[in-house]
Amino acid sequence: MSLPLVRTPTRRERNGRQAVINLMILEGDEQEPEGWTKVSKDLNAGAGGKYVYLLHL
Known part of the structure; x- marks a missing residue:
């Protein structure tokens, strides 16, 4: 199940970055x-259960 954490414009400029x-x-x-884009690091590693990954736009 995918869980969106933030639903706002894709990127925001701050101090030129x-x-x-x-x-x-x-x-x-x-x-x-x-x-x-999926960050290829299982956030649930070592805890057992399903794989959990962080994604970003």
Whole structure:
């Protein structure tokens, strides 16, 4: 099950730099939605249970 954490414009400028402001949690073996980037680190590693990944736009 995908859980969106933030639903706002994709990126925001601050002090001339872009910041990631859209995040999503992905559980299990789901494919990331189109346009999203998956961080390839299981946030649930060592705890047992399903894989949990962080995604961003």
